[in-house]
Amino acid sequence: MLSKSQARTFFLGGTGVFSAAFLALTFDTHSRIPARTHTEAITPAVARGKRIWENNNCMGCHTLFGEGAYYAPELTKSVERRGKEFLRIFLKDPEAMFPGQRKMVNYHFSAEQIDDTIAFLDWCGKVDLNGFPAKPPLQKTIVPVAAQQMVVTSTREVPAIFTEKTCLACHSLLGKGAPNMVMPNLKGEMVAVPSLDEVYKRKSRPDLVKWISNPQAIKPGTPMPTLVPAVVSTAQVEEIADFLMSLNPSAPPTAAAPAANAPGSAPPPPAPAPAAAPKAN
């Protein structure tokens, strides 16, 4: 059996060897980090964003590179997932975007601070993380029928307002935006976020305007955020409603929809269950 001095040698020797190996690997890792993390893309804004991230202890709720707390979403790919505009609006007033859900502190960031934070998150999203976060391997099998996407071949352009005002962070429209989004409502039920392609079949124009202006008044508990007037002005609501109504092939062509019936645009495909999705929440 080992003697005490042999045991000591095992301890000291092992520690020495593995510490040396660790230091050598640390050195090698340093030489590879610039290429893997795009060090050249760390602008002053990214560096400032990192300070904001730290000075508010964002890791106390969120994870970044999977590190942090587990109370709020993982943010590594947040810019890719939601888009900068969504994050900008969200950071201005977190609770407006997810009414009645788990709360985030409103830090009253200035516009510059918000831009810096987004620059930092954007940089993080581009670091080579060896495949993290992984694509959910079972995702395809559980897409709710009501949220399945139709193939849209329309040549209509999606107006910029839909991206700028973050509609497409959750909804899809003419093949753009977020397909198959599922959100919890206030009762904790999962709600399939409907595509906007055929809103005209489900709502009249006045109803649509009322809905966008104050979703909670119409369907208490809906995950649809109240964006009017903080983010979307009443004039913009009209603009959004105009466009969505103009998608109706039988609608009279308006100024907002010059290409509604342009040759080559596909006829509206049959809806799988047009009214089912919104009724569900």
Add this chain to the structure above:
Amino acid sequence: MKFKSQKIAYWFFASAMLLLTLQIVYGFIMGFARIGYDVLHDWIPFNTARAVHTNLLVVWLLTGFMGSAYYIIPEESNRELEWPKLAWFQLISLLVVGVIAVVCYHLNIWEGRKFLEIPRPLDYLVVINVLCFLANIGMTLWKGTQHTTTAIVLYMGLLFAALLYLPGMITFDNQTVDSFYRWWVVHLWVEGVWELIMGGILCFLLIKLTGVDREVVEKWLYIIVGLTFLSGILGTGHHYYWIGTPKYWLIIGGIFSSLEPLAFLSMAVYAVAMAKKGGRKHPNQIALTWSLGCAIMSFVGAGFLGIAHTIPPVNLYTHGTLITAMHGHLAFWGAYAMINLAMIAYALPQMTGRKLWDTPMTSWAFWTSNIGMVGMTGALAAAGITQVTLERRMGIDFLAVQKEIEMHFIGMLLAAALFTVGIVMFIITFFRHGLPSDEAVGADVAGDAAWAAAKS
């Protein structure tokens, strides 16, 4: 207790109990927030509660380690503590820094990196504080008439813990590099040098409680801490899978973190074997129960539940989920909380002269807190597995999944209540011992001298 200056340990232990109580309070704040009762959000948002919860954990464990060192080092070195007044200054200043840090968190003042949240200026105060501590016990050890392996391993553990705090104080603009060195502190503490501290304390307790020959106990201590470093140093690689560091860390981290349970397993086997081998039935059985419990639960929590999610293909989906919280709770409880409680259970009768080691409440405290903690771990496991399946494997939205797992947190809160009952009983027993007394100095409270005489 051999020396008067060992009494200072009592105050470190008492402070640790206070901090543990506060840690539990903040744990409940988070638990209630998770089931929808985040009523304190405007004053104590989740990130504040979380930072206070984890920082108090680290501080109470360190306070306990320091108290243990102030008890063990004079005893092992066979002389009074070098500067007893410095120890008082060090305790008070440590608590002051701790209180300032907690106040800062409530005012949204942070360094804001996971586990290293305290604002940078306070880091320097911590460094000064720890230097005072290391100088004090170091000088005691240096001037001592004997230099035991137990004392040296304990001292080395504390010294390296202090040194490894420093890489966490460097500022980087690159999040990857930042995270790389943050783990030098966090990982190399809890899966490296803290195990040295734990091993040293456990070794001291086994020598005292089982009566096995010191040479045998200490030989195995070397083997165990050897295994710890053999696996733990490169095991740091399991934190380098997904943070922007090269791919070879998946292989290195995977292999060496698979070896990490070996150190904990050998610790558990070692403690149980020594207890069986020991020729002595020490009157303070509850201290031995805590010691063995520590060795076994650290294997379950840190070893077994650790390897359950450090293999890269598993970790790809479990990384950054409640699975980590599940592992964290039982690992810290088993390895570091229980070793402190074992040390306290052993040292209190020695310091106060009151033999409260065989009251019903002492064993109720042990079992209730352990069953409570296992229950909490089970609830977190259920929540974590559900989260991984729904969010990471099926791609369901984060908040929707959080709604799904809310009920597991009700279970967690119930188990936490049981755990708290156990801790309250432990603390009641703690204070029933009364204050440390000069009459206990040199008194043979546990009949050590009589036993040693009978043995020879």
